[in-house]
Amino acid sequence: MIGFNKPYFTGKETDYMQDAVKRQKISGNGHYTQLCHQFFQKKYGFEHVLLTHSCTAALEMAALLINIQPGDEVIIPSYTFVSTANAFILRGAKVVFVDSSAENPNLDASTIAPLINARTKAIVVVHYAGIACNMGEILDLVKRHRLFLVEDAAQAIDSFWEGKPLGSLGHLACFSFHETKNIISGEGGMLVINDPAFAARAEILWEKGTNRSAFFRGEVDKYTWVDIGSSFLPSDMIAAFLYAQLENIDDIQQRRRAIWQLYFDQLQVLAEQNLVQLPHIPAYATNNAHMFYLVCQSASQRQSLIEYLKAQQIHAIFHYLSLHESPFYSVLHDGRNLPQTQRYTDCLVRLPFYYELSEPEQVRVCEHISQFYLKNKVMAS
Ligand SMILES: *Cc1c(COP(=O)(O)O)cnc(C)c1O
Secondary structure, three states: OEOOOOOOOOOOHHHHHHHHHHOOOOOOOOHHHHHHHHHHHHHHOOOEEEEEOOHHHHHHHHHHHOOOOOOOEEEEEOOOOHHHHHHHHOOOOEEEEEOEOOOOOOEOHHHOHHHOOOOEEEEEEEOHHHOOOOHHHHHHHHHHOOOEEEEEOOOOOOOEEOOEEOOOOOOEEEEEOOOOOOOOOOOOEEEEEOOHHHHHHHHHHHEOOEOHHHHHOOOOOOOOEOOOOOEOOOOHHHHHHHHHHHOOHHHHHHHHHHHHHHHHHHHHHHHHOOOOEOOOOOOOEOOOOOOOEEEOOOHHHHHHHHHHHHHOOEOOEOOOOOHHHOOOOOOOOOOOOOHHHHHHHHHEEEOOOOOOOOHHHHHHHHHHHHHHHHOOOOOOO
């Protein structure tokens, strides 16, 4: 069986976790948390970062920091994970869903402008598959209408837009280290604070509404309750695990890019015959090889392909049921059709993708996909 995902361990994770235990400080903001923070500051130039339990938690912090109030409108792609929207819904926001682009599942920046009104407070972009959104157009809108920009960079570690790291473009950005991402700690995430005006408050929200971090730096002589907050910081054991991954990021990324390229090269022939749509990487974006997907011609064709692969012991999956049509939000959605979102919801399929996926296994996956399309004589539309 070729599984869909298999977490990769560098070998140092449990050593560092044991070391964290030996240091006798396993709560949050310890030795390894600091090492992880420094790593991101140095490698990507993120000035203020805070590890969190998850990207979901980082998104919730972002919604608190930009002070979302009931009735505020937030523009979010419909083709995304629920947390992108939930974090803002929790604060009473009205989510205004935007469609994806035809060339890839990222939001279609050209459709945002008509959605902006006096109640619009923020745009949340999702860099799907680690490929940058069309940030030129979005940064322009954000500036012109004085909006907040939050990046859901859950899938976007080590990827760039016009040479700038994803996660450095919004006022705030959120990363995930969930087991299914490129760099993992089981559950885990990080908030990047690019607007320094949010830095002090972010640390307070992170530490249950107290100025505890300032106290430990010796900036105040006692720590106390100064604001709202929660417990968003992970145990230092999680940070220790994560640090072992980060030390190997270049190796992990190199391997993942090779896997991605092999899929792309082998499946190109199907795209040339218009049998499938392959990932599109615009000139302003880089590829961090978070996933490999293809877009089938119909929902039924995708269903048949997944079943065909399953019979060959290959586990391919689909994801993201459009949020605007979800049981929770369909009654609140304003009724606009989002045809590209619907197309990806119906037709996108993700192939097995993990560090230890071997070349012969990948070739086998590609051969079966080709067989499905060519031997079964699926017609190009
Ligand atoms: C994985 C993912 C999340 C959630 O990340 P967690 O760390 O599991 O909370 C949010 N948004 C997107 C786009 C994701 O891919």
